[in-house]
Amino acid sequence: MKKLHIIGLGLLGGSFALAAKSKFPEISISGTDASEKNLQDALNLGIIQEAKDQPDADVDIVILATPADTLGDLLLKTLDQVGEETLVFDVGSTKAKLCKLVADHPKRKQYLAAHPIAGTEYSGPKAAFADLLTRKVLIICDLEKTDLQLKEKAYELFDALNIKLRFMDPEEHDRHLAFVSHLSHVSSFMLGKTVLQKMEDEKNIFDMAGSGFASTARLAKSSPAMWAPILTENKDNILSALDGYISNLTAFREKIAANDGAGLSEEMTEINKIREILDLEK
Known part of the structure; x- marks a missing residue:
């Protein structure tokens, strides 16, 4: 795991970044946020090392951690941008609409529909902490539709973060x-x-x-x-x-x-x- 890009640097996105950094000290983490304040806070707190509107072509994983109603357009846009060796997963709380939306996309195999059952009542980069995801359940939907080798990238991250996986139909x-x-x-x-x-x-x-x-x-x-x-x-x-x-x-x-x-x-x-x-x- 060498490169990670996070879109949405709040509680979940920020916590994924901090946890990944603690397990992979040499990892390069970039990201962006619709809020300029959140983006600056994420830089100041060391959640990301570099602000980038678009992920690098050789990034290993892109995590989408924005509000549920923005994920559809963002997912399609991100899949269009990334190279063939990049996995994209979201952490949204709803899955059926996203899975249907992306079903016929030419890069469908590069998407993993994920939902970590983790959070607090607080939000924003300042609420993020590295242990938020430890021993928490992460639900994966339509696993068989994701490329096998790209899934291994996700498993490497999830195993390192001590996340428990469960598998479920989107509906x-x-x-x-x-x-x-x-x-x-x-x-x-x-x-x-x-x-x-x-x-x-x-x-x-x-x-x-x-x-x-x-x-x-x-x-x-x-x-x-x-x-x-x-x-x-x-x-x-x-x-x-x-x-x-x-x-x-x-x-x-x-x-x-x-x-x-x-x-x-x-x-x-x-x-x-x-x-x-x-x-x-x-």
Whole structure:
């Protein structure tokens, strides 16, 4: 691994760069960002060594780490630019539309559809850190459509960063992510909004906010510039997830309104089973 180019130098793009530099000390990392401030921060922090609008012809890997609604055009443009020995992968949270878009591109074999399940509620180059991806899951879609030798370049990077790989169909990926990631962010944002609306009348409400509120509302600190495009790109799956969520909220509300303590306890006891699943995932 000699050369890496990153387009989008925020949390994920920056963390990939810092992690790659720590594992491959001699690697040359270039990059660009739509934000001049992000680009300058990335240079100042040593995330990249050189600012370049376009990757060199002999770069090993180009990582696309921009908002979800920009990835389609960017992917096509980048594939048109790169040489035959360059692998391009994105880290976007939606995959089906991208995989369909690039299906007939003459350089389709040079693209790897990837999604690391890693992140924090913070954004920008200053939020990046080298261990963000360590022991995290990275989902790969349509693996068989990527050139074998180019896949080896990705595996070299992923192995060095101690990333765990999982393989999934693009549509399945988007459907599942709508429930376990995208819905969580919608819920957190709306909890934050509800409390902020209450704060307009009762200024001291946050004095009573404990760790439960902080952990539940943590995702409401996430970047709107990143999340608004995700919600529209994966619209159909997220609407389906929201329909189920709203239905469950409505039924739960009805139990509270009816003073159905036994029903509430029974339902929450059933939901407690999620503890076993989450503990297994640790």
